[in-house]
Ligand SMILES: Cc1cc2nc3c(=O)[nH]c(=O)nc-3n(C[C@H](O)[C@H](O)[C@H](O)COP(=O)(O)OP(=O)(O)OC[C@H]3O[C@@H](n4cnc5c(N)ncnc54)[C@H](O)[C@@H]3O)c2cc1C
Ligand code: FES
């Protein structure tokens with residue numbers, strides 16, 4: 129195995145594009161090293177992106193936030209402005225693994241690993257986050273929900289890597305929240321999860337919303353019908369019931385040792401409703 | 415092909431050669447004789463391999479040795495000041511917070527990182543903060559007490 133730690137995005141792209149054999153980007157390594165150690169993959173080339181300065185910072189931009197692909201989740205929790213604007217997204221990032229894992233893992237790695245239960249992805253999708261992808265043919269920007277296309281598979285082409293995650297401008301009276309169900313209280317993989325992001329008008333009526341579900345389909349789902357169920361409401365019981373029903377209706381889960389289809393479908397509604405209530409409160413709704 | 419790496423471990427400049435796919439934990443234990451960090455699982459689940467890199471708590475089994483270039487690494491071996499134990503080490507002994515001791519270095523390093531961020535943690539904060547460290551012997555209670563007591567002493571209370 130060859131290890132490279134380039135200092136520019138350009139150099140990283142060129143290494144990946146020229147690689148013969150199997151090439152992997154290394155961010156926090158909390159998925160990659162486990163897969164190497166357990167013999168699932170044998171990389172010929174590993175490109176460590178942690179020496180690339182532009183990928184190692186969180187920046188407040190004119191239109192929102194930009195989170196470098198190499199920024200560890202622990203650093204997101206230390207960024208007060210980010211926590212204030214996107215508490216749900218930061219919570220999701222800080223649910224990943226343990227303090228040790230959070231010291232290394234990234235939300236970009238979480239997204240590129242393309243696991244259906246990745247914790248930060250529903251929160252990013254609910255936030256309307258976009259991924260900035262750099263490759264041999266230049267740059268393209270796509271919504272986070274278009275990165276994973278199947279379990280363990282992304283839409284990235286050979287030589288491409290994610291440079292940044294962009295979060296949109298935060299309108300006043302907005303809030304987000306992320307909840308997951310696990311049988312323990314920490315260090316476990318989501319059986320079901322839900323991220324909700326919404327904005328209210330002066331009267332507390334939901335004017336826009338995004339609802340995303342994790343671990344109930346091969347990839348994270350953005351559920352438009354669930355968002356429509358609460359837009360125009362003050363999150364009264366009737367709207368919440370419709371939200372829950374839409375969330376359950378969107379589920380296409382599998383039965384496995386961690387949860388049955390029936391359980392996941394039911395709990396998706398419960399979590400979507402609870403997350404919506406938290407987001408509503410955070411947005412200043414009463 | 416082995417790669418030459420220059421780094422800082424517990425304040426000392428260190429150079430080593432390692433294979434590109436070797437973990438930092440293997441380098442520490444097998445090449446540098448720093449056997450305080452333990453391998454319980456090699457998959458990030460048990461925390462026995464905990465070290466700090468540039469001030470961040472991590473699992474050394476989930477980091478490559480080659481990634482250590484120019485970083486500052488703190489291991490359990492750096493906790494005591496010569497013959498004087500760190501307050502956490504003293505309190506672990508006083509409270510009998512260990513039996514077989516395999517998990518102890520990881521708990522010490524993780525607890526030190528926790529107290530650096532939060533000098534006065536609640537029991538819940540300690541339990542969450544140390545959730546990445548597994549112990550098969552003590553039942554955790556004595557570990558929590560030892561950390562609380564050490565925190566108190568370190569605050570000078
Ligand atoms: C003990 C333990 C507990 C865990 N708990 C959780 C949990 O609770 N919830 C959860 O969601 N996950 C969990 N995980 C999985 C893992 O920590 C997360 O998926 C993490 O976010 C991965 O980020 P990373 O930076 O470590 O990724 P890496 O391992 O560095 O990379 C993951 C994958 O993405 C690719 N990649 C990384 N960065 C880029 C990039 N910029 N461009 C293109 N491809 C890229 C890599 O090549 C690799 O295939 C856990 C892992 C461990 C070891
Ligand atoms: S050996 Fe590293 S976490 Fe278990």
Ligand code: FES
Nearest residue numbers: 513514549550551
């Ligand atoms: S004392 Fe034996 S594992 Fe903790």
